[in-house]
């Protein structure tokens with residue numbers, strides 16, 4: 001037997017229905033805020049991620065699926081979506097479109113990570129990026145879109161944490177301070193951090209080795225060494241969110257694991273999954289597009305981990321999606337199948353699931369199948385019904401049945417299901 005690759009998942013029905021429903025809500029909510037979907041390649045040149053996410057990040061240094069294609073070009077299965085959006089913005093001249101540009105995306109990402117609950121090697125993200133607006137109000141809009149999406153799904157226990165990373169210029173000062181504070185214990189840092197010390201000291205802050213974590217907690221938080229402009233920016237973001245009734249908590253040690261961020265960074269935590277398995281991460285990245293060779297285009301956005309989100313979906317949302325009514329159509333004899341399929345065709349508009357029995361089962365076996373698939377209503381078309389162009393519609397919940405003209409069956413079922421939804 002061939003098994004799936006470690007860290008990948010088969011999303012099976014009926015769970016796949018939850019995924020579809022979540023994505024439909026994302027399109028609707030983000031669409032309302034003006035975001036249009038961009039569909040990007042899963043394969044990108046390796047350099048794109050090295051230059052955007054950063055060479056010293058865990059993602060680039062340890063987790064990428066990178067390989068040479070048949071011509072020896074280094075390609076990478078995308079580990080995240082923002083870099084691809086920035087590349088596409090530059091390559092397609094999207095600066096010509098009305099600005100700011102609002103883009104959404106969803107799809108698979110790949111990171112070679114240690115397996116654990118909520119952590120996969122192929123996982124899906126749903127994200128939005130707002131390009132061409134540098135104001136704090138743009139951050140507020142993005143966070144409101146995030147909050148609205150989560151509210152539409154019925155979440156009420158999620159926590160948004162936020163921090164201020166300052167500007168790259170502030171970081172020079174911060175790193176000097178950080179190094180000074182860590183110098184007495186420098187020898188105790190792990191091997192990776194010894195290297196980061198020289199190449200990218202900020203990344204010491206998101207090292208997962210316990211001793212490094214301990215040493216880091218005693219240092220001055222990054223938000224303490226930001227410029228006045230950056231401080232004001234994030235304060236205005238907080239004030240804007242406050243005015244909208246969205247509560248966020250300050251997380252002075254939050255730095256995020258990607259190099260392109262500046263000023264506002266944030267994450268969403270679910271009490272059910274804990275702080276190490278965040279649902280969503282995002283922030284501002286005003287230098288990313290210019291660092292990749294484009295013009296000065298500021299950006300802000302986030303990505304939600306869809307696997308994690310689906311895992312903690314509120315029951316009310318799950319139930320409405322999973323308990324959709326099912327109608328089992330039971331034609332008895334081959335001649336009745338076409339009439340059965342007509343009924344299904346008549347229910348397409350109402351979005352009612354009405355599979356037809358097509359294996360030639362007896363009525364008794366047909367009822368067993370109907371009960372296994374959770375049918376609430378069964379439609380029987382026997383020989384005499386077919387001759388009379390009628391069908392018997394049986395409500396299994398109420399144990400009531402009625403003979404209905406074939407042409408009327410779809411409307412009759414719609415009304416029946418509507419009534420039982422009200423009951």
Ligand code: HAM
Pocket residue numbers: 079080081082083111113118119120121122123124125127128129257258277278279280281282283284300301302303304305306307308
């Ligand atoms: P990130 O924090 O690396 O940010 O990933 C965003 C989300 O993807 C995480 O919060 C998590 O829910 C999910 N995720 C990441 N790795 C895994 C995994 N191995 N298994 C399951 N879920 C995972 C970014 O990717 C940025 N591009 C976000 C962004 C967009 N910033 C600005 N715009």
